[in-house]
Amino acid sequence: DAGITQSPRYKITETGRQVTLMCHQTWSHSYMFWYRQDLGHGLRLIYYSAAADITDKGEVPDGYVVSRSKTENFPLTLESATRSQTSVYFCASSRQGANYEQYFGPGTRLTVT
């Protein structure tokens, strides 16, 4: 039972480069979410997806792009990374939306130099 996985677990990149963080879940959950975790801010929602081909903005979407062509995958792309995007990124999935239990991946620690 793989559950929800993220890759890579650690990434160092330079300012201006494109970076894609991957998220994969094996439960066929409808909803998927991307959060960033920063000291003093807790976790903040970047984007969410209610189903394949349906995505919408969260609290802090600027500088990020998402897609969801398949139910099980929800990649997050930083088109031109900035130092302010240095953070730990968590993917989560849920059967029926944020009102229901969200299952979190192990996180990706991204450093932008």
Add this chain to the structure above:
Amino acid sequence: GDSVTQMEGPVTLSEEAFLTINCTYTATGYPSLFWYVQYPGEGLQLLLKATKADDKGSNKGFEATYRKETTSFHLEKGSVQVSDSAVYFCALSDLTGNQFYFGTGTSLTVIP
């Protein structure tokens, strides 16, 4: 907009002490309220939830009651253990169930 405010940490307690972590919220209508826990090096896990006023969520000895009159959802445990050391996040989902807001987290360390 909707938001969650929880008490600043870190909190250090001796084993078997009583725990309270305060959480208050601002929201339109009646959101669902949650406590998530993050153990070192891991993702978050749902600890408990409540979906309407006066509901009490409970799990693993932890409890929290949805208080509409004080817009609060304080986390309590009567006797903490070393294994409870973690970061605790209060959170709410809005009326649509799509937007989700976390507090800043409270780090708890329990010493033997």
